Structures are given as C-alpha cells and as structure tokens.
Amino acid sequence: MKACFMTSLIAVLVLGAHVPNARAYGRDGHRIICAIAYGLLALESRTEVARLVKLYRTPDDDMIVDFPTACTFADSARRNARDERRGWTRFNRFNNWHFMNVPRNVRQISRSHCGGDCVLRAIEYHLARVGNRDLADRPRAEALFFLAHWVGDVHQPLHVSYADDLGGNQPGAMGGYYESSNLHAVWDSGIVSNALDRTGWRSYSSVLRSRVSPAEGAAWLRTGPWEWAQESYDITTSREFQYCEWGNGRCRPVDEGRTLGSSYQDEFESVVEERLKRAGVRLADLIERALGS
Numbered sequence: 001m002k003a004c005f006m007t008s009l010i011a012v013l014v015l016g017a018h019v020p021n022a023r024a025y026g027r028d029g030h031r032i033i034c035a036i037a038y039g040l041l042a043l044e045s046r047t048e049v050a051r052l053v054k055l056y057r058t059p060d061d062d063m064i065v066d067f068p069t070a071c072t073f074a075d076s077a078r079r080n081a082r083d084e085r086r087g088w089t090r091f092n093r094f095n096n097w098h099f100m101n102v103p104r105n106v107r108q109i110s111r112s113h114c115g116g117d118c119v120l121r122a123i124e125y126h127l128a129r130v131g132n133r134d135l136a137d138r139p140r141a142e143a144l145f146f147l148a149h150w151v152g153d154v155h156q157p158l159h160v161s162y163a164d165d166l167g168g169n170q171p172g173a174m175g176g177y178y179e180s181s182n183l184h185a186v187w188d189s190g191i192v193s194n195a196l197d198r199t200g201w202r203s204y205s206s207v208l209r210s211r212v213s214p215a216e217g218a219a220w221l222r223t224g225p226w227e228w229a230q231e232s233y234d235i236t237t238s239r240e241f242q243y244c245e246w247g248n249g250r251c252r253p254v255d256e257g258r259t260l261g262s263s264y265q266d267e268f269e270s271v272v273e274e275r276l277k278r279a280g281v282r283l284a285d286l287i288e289r290a291l292g293s
C-alpha cells in the first residue's frame with residue numbers, strides 16, 4: 001500500500017512542470033493542502049473521494065463543490081454548532097479537536113498531553129471511519145472532510161500551543177503589515193494571504209506540489225501525527241516566532257515589543273509553504289491508506 005502510494009507520488013512529482021516562483025492558511029490554507037493531496041492521489045482514490053464529495057449534503061441540504069472546499073467543512077460545522085443551528089449541534093463534540101494544548105514547561109509532546117480530546121485523537125478517529133466500509137457513505141464522507149481538516153490543523157504551528165492565551169488568539173500588537181488582531185490569525189491566514197498576492201489558491205497549490213521532491217515526500221511519510229505535532233510545536237516555541245521565550249524551564253509569553261512587518265513575512269513564508277506541502281503529501285498518504293489503494 002505505502003509502496004503503491006510512493007510510486008504514484010514520485011511519478012507526479014517528477015513529471016510536474018516547472019512553475020515560476022509565486023508568493024504564498026484559514027480557509028485558503030486548508031484548500032491548498034487538500035488540492036495538493038487530491039492531485040497526488042491515485043486515480044481510483046481520487047474517483048472515490050470525488051464520489052463521496054458529490055453525494056454529500058450538509059445539514060442545511062447544501063452541496064459541496066469539490067474536495068478542497070470540503071476541507072473547510074470542519075470550521076463551518078464548529079461555527080454552526082456553536083450557534084445551535086438545527087442539524088449542526090452534533091458537531092459540538094469536536095470543539096477541542098482542532099488543536100492541542102500542552103503545559104508551558106513541555107518541550108517533548110507525549111500521548112498524555114492529548115487525553116483523547118485533541119487534534120491527534122481527531123486524526124486517529126476519522127481516519128478509521130474513512131476506511132470503515134461498513135459505514136454508510138454519508139458518515140464516511142463527513143469523516144473524510146474532518147480528517148483532511150485535522151491534518152491541516154496539526155501542521156499550523158499555533159494549533160499546538162498553550163491554553164492560557166488560546167493559542168495566540170488574544171489581541172496583541174502585530175504591526176501594520178498584517179490585517180490581523182492576533183498572532184494566530186497571522187498564521188492562519190495573514191502570511192498565506194500576503195504570499196498568494198495575485199495568485200489564486202488553486203494555482204498556488206499546483207506551484208507547491210511541483211516543489212516537492214521525491215526525496216522530501218518519502219522523508220515526510222516516515223513520521224506520524226505525533227511527530228507532525230512536535231514539528232509544529234518546535235516552530236511555535238522558537239524565539240524567532242515571537243510567541244514565547246524559553247526561560248526558567250518554561251516558554252513564557254512574549255507580551256511586549258512584538259512588531260510583525262515585512263521581515264516576518266520574509267522569514268516565515270517559506271516555513272508556511274513547507275507546512276502546506278508536508279500536510280498535502282501526508283494527507284494523500286492517509287487517504288490512500290484509508291481507502292486501501
């Protein structure tokens with residue numbers, strides 16, 4: 001199974017045309033990740049994903065246009081459930097599955113930090129449901145949408161962080177470069193928005209897919225969700241990130257002196273780009289495994 005996917009992945013990457021340099025999360029980030037993954041799937045898996053998307057209707061009886069659009073479903077479900085909209089409240093159980101919080105003295109993430117109620121549990125749960133052929137198509141489609149979203153979330157650094165500041169969601173000085181009120185928003189959408197520039201997310205996903213080498217893709221598949229969370233956490237807690245600073249055995253909040261200008265974009269745009277690429281490659285592999293291709 002893994003060998004089959006790697007053969008497909010290498011073929012796609014080697015045959016991909018050279019794409020000129022483009023500037024490059026939120027809604028666009030999730031769609032980019034899922035477009036990358038969809039393009040890497042074997043034909044049989046791509047056909048099955050398209051079939052599940054096409055048949056699905058939301059609790060409001062709306063259709064979903066395509067797989068990249070489906071990858072934003074988890075955020076819509078969370079928002080509508082909080083608003084207690086009819087048919088959506090059953091998704092409240094997934095509120096804590098968009099992220100993972102750890103204590104500020106933690107450097108190495110372990111299973112005990114999840115407690116069965118975080119993004120890592122989310123990936124495990126919905127991966128199993130996508131692959132469960134005894135389930136009807138509707139719950140399998142939903143599971144696919146959630147799985148894709150969770151893989152994106154675990155690759156966004158601030159989705160692996162601290163509860164006391166809501167993962168960087170508290171307002172703080174960002175500087176005039178980003179139209180964002182907090183650091184989390186900068187990483188969800190600000191960096192991607194600036195990076196996309198005049199390039200749409202569909203074109204940019206093709207750009208990113210073309211930049212994944214076979215060696216990179218193979219290396220990224222040697223790890224699992226716990227390692228992916230650790231990758232994000234290491235970025236989150238780096239000094240340059242300007243979220244927290246290590247001292248006296250804990251990563252203390254950076255409350256003052258944070259100015260995020262164009263230099264921040266220049267420093268971290270490539271980091272965001274790589275997180276999107278890794279997430280796309282890894283999501284494709286999970287889908288292939290779940291569908292048994």
